[in-house]
Amino acid sequence: MIRRLLALWPQPGLLVKLGALHVALSVLQGLLFTLLIPILHALLSDPVDFAAATPWLAIGAAGVLLHWLLTVIATPVGFAASMRLAAALRRRLMAHTTTLPLGWFDAATKARLGRTVTASTGELSRLIAQLGPQVVQATVVPLTLVTAIFVLDWRLGLLLLATTPIAVAVMRRSGRIAAEVNEELDEATTEVAGRALELGQAQPVLRAAGYGETGGHRLRDALDEHRLRYRRGLRRTLVPGLGYAGVVLVAFVAMLVLAAALLLGGDLPVPDAVALLVLAVRYLEPLGALNGLIGGLRALENALGRIEAILRTAPLPAAASPVRDLAGTDIEFDGVTFSYGDSAPALRSVSFRCPAGTTTALVGPSGSGKTTIVRLVARFADVNAGVVRIGGTDVRELDDDTLMRSVAIVFQDVYLFDGTIEENVRLARPDATEAEFAEAARAARLDEVVARLPDGWRTRVGEGGAQLSGGERQRVSIARAFVKQAPIVLLDEVSSALDPENESMVQAAIADLCADPDRTVIVIAHRPGTLTGADHVVALDSGEIAERGTPAELLRTGGMFARIWTQNDRASGWHLAKDGRM
Numbered sequence: 298m299i300r301r302l303l304a305l306w307p308q309p310g311l312l313v314k315l316g317a318l319h320v321a322l323s324v325l326q327g328l329l330f331t332l333l334i335p336i337l338h339a340l341l342s343d344p345v346d347f348a349a350a351t352p353w354l355a356i357g358a359a360g361v362l363l364h365w366l367l368t369v370i371a372t373p374v375g376f377a378a379s380m381r382l383a384a385a386l387r388r389r390l391m392a393h394t395t396t397l398p399l400g401w402f403d404a405a406t407k408a409r410l411g412r413t414v415t416a417s418t419g420e421l422s423r424l425i426a427q428l429g430p431q432v433v434q435a436t437v438v439p440l441t442l443v444t445a446i447f448v449l450d451w452r453l454g455l456l457l458l459a460t461t462p463i464a465v466a467v468m469r470r471s472g473r474i475a476a477e478v479n480e481e482l483d484e485a486t487t488e489v490a491g492r493a494l495e496l497g498q499a500q501p502v503l504r505a506a507g508y509g510e511t512g513g514h515r516l517r518d519a520l521d522e523h524r525l526r527y528r529r530g531l532r533r534t535l536v537p538g539l540g541y542a543g544v545v546l547v548a549f550v551a552m553l554v555l556a557a558a559l560l561l562g563g564d565l566p567v568p569d570a571v572a573l574l575v576l577a578v579r580y581l582e583p584l585g586a587l588n589g590l591i592g593g594l595r596a597l598e599n600a601l602g603r604i605e606a607i608l609r610t611a612p613l614p615a616a617a618s619p620v621r622d623l624a625g626t627d628i629e630f631d632g633v634t635f636s637y638g639d640s641a642p643a644l645r646s647v648s649f650r651c652p653a654g655t656t657t658a659l660v661g662p663s664g665s666g667k668t669t670i671v672r673l674v675a676r677f678a679d680v681n682a683g684v685v686r687i688g689g690t691d692v693r694e695l696d697d698d699t700l701m702r703s704v705a706i707v708f709q710d711v712y713l714f715d716g717t718i719e720e721n722v723r724l725a726r727p728d729a730t731e732a733e734f735a736e737a738a739r740a741a742r743l744d745e746v747v748a749r750l751p752d753g754w755r756t757r758v759g760e761g762g763a764q765l766s767g768g769e770r771q772r773v774s775i776a777r778a779f780v781k782q783a784p785i786v787l788l789d790e791v792s793s794a795l796d797p798e799n800e801s802m803v804q805a806a807i808a809d810l811c812a813d814p815d816r817t818v819i820v821i822a823h824r825p826g827t828l829t830g831a832d833h834v835v836a837l838d839s840g841e842i843a844e845r846g847t848p849a850e851l852l853r854t855g856g857m858f859a860r861i862w863t864q865n866d867r868a869s870g871w872h873l874a875k876d877g878r879m
């Protein structure tokens with residue numbers, strides 16, 4: 298376990314220093330107990346020999362002082378090391394997380410990530426400050442004492458040693474069970490955390506649907522499961538725990554019987570017998586505690602495993618010599634097939650090309666693969682077959698930074714950080730000048746939103762942007778795309794109805810975004826204005842291209858695009874002439 302920990306946190310010097318301090322403390326503690334032997338000899342002799350006891354008492358007092366001093370040194374070192382370990386592990390996990398493919402992040406992995414970054418790293422840091430020292434003490438003190446008992450009477454020493462393998466065997470079994478129980482409990486706890494998060498996030502939806510009271514059933518089920526596993530775990534750990542306590546008790550009784558027999562046979566003086574029994578109690582007591590501690594250690598091993606599992610998750614493979622300059626901004630899908638995990642392909646042999654500076658609208662029924670296309674352009678995941686190219690280069694060959702710098706994404710569910718509007722827009726390019734920032738805000742029609750807010754640009758948007766309407770959030774996101782000045786924009790238009798003012802403002806902003814001849818845009822289009830503004834349309838159905846062409850061509854063909862158009866047309870009262878003009 299120490300080796301695995303060092304692989305994550307290469308600080309051997311610190312661990313050796315801490316280990317040495319705690320071993321010294323434990324040996325000292327054991328030696329202080331053995332001082333009882335000469336002290337009891339002197340005090341139980343007839344007549345009582347105070348003079349003989351005095352130097353041992355003085356050594357004892359000095360030893361206690363030294364023990365205190367070592368504790369004063371070791372405690373802050375332990376706490377500092379434990380905090381450094383937790384911080385280092387958290388930093389490592391967060392750094393690694395930022396390299397993982399975006400397809401990795403689903404509800405379950407996010408809940409596990411949250412628990413691992415908080416609970417598992419915290420548990421592991423306890424190893425250094427608390428559990429580790431306790432385990433060292435529970436092992437080294439008995440070892441020191443059994444050596445002393447051996448020196449005093451080899452028969453009693455042998456008896457204690459003989460019971461040790463049995464105690465260790467029972468302890469290993471109980472540790473294994475504790476680890477399994479801990480793993481099961483952790484799964485249940487992660488499930489509870491995920492459900493609680495979901496309940497919080499879904500409150501508006503649940504209340505709107507009238508499930509405010511009952512919507513927590515998924516959380517309740519998770520809590521019931523947690524309680525069930527906890528009870529089952531307690532039952533499973535009870536038997537080996539009691540077995541271990543039994544072994545320790547039998548060892549003590551055997552020791553008592555042997556000491557009494559030796560005493561009665563005149564083979565063991567009374568002071569030695571008393572001292573030996575006291576030492577035997579001190580020997581068995583930490584051994585008893587060791588069982589619980591081993592369970593704790595196994596739990597920490599599980600925590601370590603959870604951290605390692607996340608760190609083992611491979612980022613998308615990096616190119617051997619990544620391309621740092623885009624040769625163009627045209628986007629090409631060439632025979633692309635892609636599946637999420639083992640599920641059926643979300644895209645099958647999809648091929649199309651978006652020439653640089655044009656706008657391509659993706660249309661199709663829900664689940665037809667539009668979002669997947671957008672994700673593959675930004676390399677959220679790698680294709681299973683075929684190639685996605687930007688400027689003629691396979692996106693897998695592109696340098697990550699180059700790709701992220703070149704692509705701006707406007708999501709439908711815009712997530713805003715709990716900061717001001719200005720901070721949220723600047724996030725896209727913190728070094729944007731005031732003029733660039735103002736121009737982006739104007740183009741996204743965000744300046745008009747800001748003018749209405751009492752705190753203007755300094756208005757806080759709340760977690761996730763909850764203080765703004767859907768249309769306003771999308772305008773913030775469009776402003777980010779403008780300020781980023783990325784030559785490629787991937788846009789998922791809001792599909793839900795917006796109020797008339799937001800509707801026309803968002804439409805105007807999107808039209809401006811698409812109109813720039815220096816920008817290549819792929820838009821998942823839901824609104825007639827966006828559809829007619831596109832240079833090309835790719836209509837998808839069940840992961841395959843159903844048809845493609847200009848809006849006017851597809852309208853004439855009378856296929857899927859024409860049907861979608863007619864539905865939108867009826868809903869919104871927009872009109873498109875057969876030659877494609879509005």
Ligand SMILES: Nc1ncnc2c1ncn2[C@@H]1O[C@H](COP(=O)(O)OP(=O)(O)OP(=O)(O)O)[C@@H](O)[C@H]1O
Nearest residue numbers: 403637640643661662663664665666667668669670
């Ligand atoms: N993270 C995911 N894990 C597993 N399957 C997914 C995931 N995301 C999408 N899918 C599946 O891939 C297929 C294509 O989904 P995609 O989101 O690309 O469709 P879409 O056309 O954008 O749908 P919508 O208009 O509803 O957003 C669907 O069958 C969907 O269930």
